Amino acid sequence: MSGVPLLRAPPFPWADATVALPQVSSVGMDGPLPVSRGQFADLRAARVGGCFWAPPIVGDDPIAVVLRPGSAAEVAALLAYDEDGAALWLVPQSPAGWGHVLAGRNLQPDAVDPWSVLDRARFLVAHGDDEWIALARIAGVAVKVLSPGRFGAPGDSGDALDARAALALAQAHYRDPFGGGATGLAETIDLLATWRAALDGNRQIAAASGMAWWKKAEIRRFLWHPARPLRFARSPARALALAERAGGAVAIWPSRVSPGLIAQARQQGVPLVRVEDGFVRSVGLGVDLVPPSSVVVDALGIHFDPAGPSDLEAVLANAGFSPRLLARARALRETIVAAGISKYAADTQATVPPRAEPGRRLVLVPGQVEDDMSVRAGGHGLASNLELVRRARLAEPDAEIWFRPHPDVDAGHRKGAVPDAQVLAHADRVVRGGGMAPLLDAVDAVHVLTSLAGFEALLRGREVVCHGTPFYAGWGLTRDLAPVPDRRGRALSLDALVAGVLILYPRYLDPVTGLPCPPEVLVGRMAGARATNRLRWIAPLRRIQGRLMAALR
Known part of the structure; x- marks a missing residue:
């Protein structure tokens, strides 16, 4: 036959x-x-x-x-x-x-x-x-x-x-x-199930707005559907008009979602779908204009805002995690850890300074961009990197504390710089350069506000203390010092959390073929150094720009 x-x-x-x-x-x-x-x-x-x-x-x-x-x-x-x-x-x-x-x-x-x-x-x-x-x-x-x-x-x-x-x-x-x-x-x-889920979600999306020009090629692929061409609009109002005419939704970057836009969309009966960078994103920083190889597409809300539900929260609260899915999550987690992969890179070669005292508890405090949306949404009023380090010292009076400035802040592009002398009034060391993964491998615990570094620390079996409410707080795997929504009343195993956060929620593009792919494909490309930046000519210019901005400040 x-x-x-x-x-x-x-x-x-x-x-x-x-x-x-x-x-x-x-x-x-x-x-x-x-x-x-x-x-x-x-x-x-x-x-x-x-x-x-x-x-x-x-x-x-x-x-x-x-x-x-x-x-x-x-x-x-x-x-x-x-x-x-x-x-x-x-x-x-x-x-x-x-x-x-x-x-x-x-x-x-x-x-x-x-x-x-x-x-x-x-x-x-x-x-x-x-x-x-x-x-x-x-x-x-x-x-x-x-x-x-x-x-x-x-x-x-x-x-x-x-x-x-x-x-x-x-x-x-x-x-x-x-x-x-x-x-x-x-x-x-x-x-095929991965592709079906993405296409079913994309079917409703008629227009997009707020996407940076250097991301649009990837966004077109993430949001592609054969029955509905995606139209980019310069303004949210134009996107709403296009979507209303087509009877569809608008995909928008969360930083471009204002209360006025939400009210206008509700009045016009147009759903808003938030699109944001994924958790294993690319082989370079977004601030260097490296397009994402992973995004999340959330029709309920967005994962970093605990004030309301999100598709991720719904998955973690309600999904059934089969033994096969949990085994897949465990294998993915082990690959990520072995390859030294974090959000922006694979790195196992970076040199980590030695502990001041062998055997003394070592705590890492990752700095954040102080006006980042996850900080504003989940920080409960705490935004200062210096205050975060101070609170970590109060909680860990006998520990050796390392502070790592956020790379976007250190590069001069974003807000949140703190003079080293002020940090060292509470911390023992400021560590810069290299990937996040080797640092997480070296420490015993991590204190975070809402940083993704806390989730990456959980992958490596480290203790995580949350001073804010990141998406991975409230599932029984972290010590939570800030309020957690009652919607997160379910205790999860680490592999169930990984299954929801890295397999079921985000979308991935293979950087070689451009096809939507499972996370294992992107992680394999990153581990094998086959994931490259389509716009690699921009990164040197952005570094020069960052140094100029830092000097002006």
Whole structure:
């Protein structure tokens, strides 16, 4: 048998995303199912297979019968399946040129997302060469086959149709689109699920605003959907107008979200979707205009603002973390730690100064940009780096304390510089240069306001004390000195936190192919020094600019 693979990639226009090549395996019909029932369940949960990126049939009302005629001439005969006015849908197998075949019937003349139909259907009538038969059996829908073909023949039992669906999956050759080599069915399902989740979120986004020019190429890919081109607007008001006209949402950078914009969007009925840098971001600083390889796309709020819910908080509070997902999170965490990866780089070579006294408790206090949005939202009035160091000393009177200035502040681009002499009134050392990862490996504990360094310290098994309310506080893994929302009443294991924060919430782009990818791909590129900066010519100019700004201050 031959044919188009059941599992296919969306039509990304900028790279070859092929995930399966048709029928190259010699697996036959004899013997047990070549694909497990568990993998059928994984496909059902992921809702992938067929053209899953096509427009959905909107609604949740049950559908009694789905008819898949191969030609207009078959319609009248198939109407015999009408059950006294029961919900019946005509979804042609080859919709081109059909027009309105039968007035008053639920006819879908264009390609549709099959899962939006089969999730609600009780019965499917289709020809044996129709891949919807396999998808229906995976979805648990009963099927009647009209003519023989790859996916079934008249009279086939449910078990026989299941075997054919399993065979179609088993006979394909699965391909890793990031490296071109072979991969497995489970990995392909995971990747397609990642793509489906992103496309489902992107489907509503009609316009974007507040994105810096040097990020736009990546943002277009993060927010791409084949059915809706993304339009960038110079002003939020223009973006709201575009989105209102298109019946969609506006994607906006959180620093560009004003109370007035929120009120205007609410008045116009336009949803706002916040887009912000991810937690394993790139091989360079955003302040050096290095485009992000990871972002978060949050329709509820944003992760750094504890005043309201966010998609991340919802994931951490409500998601079920399967043993397989937890194992994946553990492996990802171990890779990140072994490679010395932090938000902006992979670094295991940096020299860390020795402790003043071996055996004495060593505490790191990472400085922050004092007007950063996470500080304003989660600092509860505390913004001063000097005050943070002072509070750390009060909490740790006998410890050796190191203060690390934020690199954007040290570079002269952002607010928060404190003279070393003032810091050293409370700390034992000011440490600069190198990556964050080697420092975290060297210390016993970290005191943070809202810094991501606290989460990176948790990955390495370090004690973390939170003077503010970062997104990782309140889940039973940190010592929290600031108020934590009641919404975070759930205790999580470290691997569950990692699964939510690094796998389920953010989005990633492969810096080599530009395709949306799982975190493991980006982490692997960073660890292997294959992640490069598309705009690397800008960084030297930004460093010169930073030195001039620091001198002027």
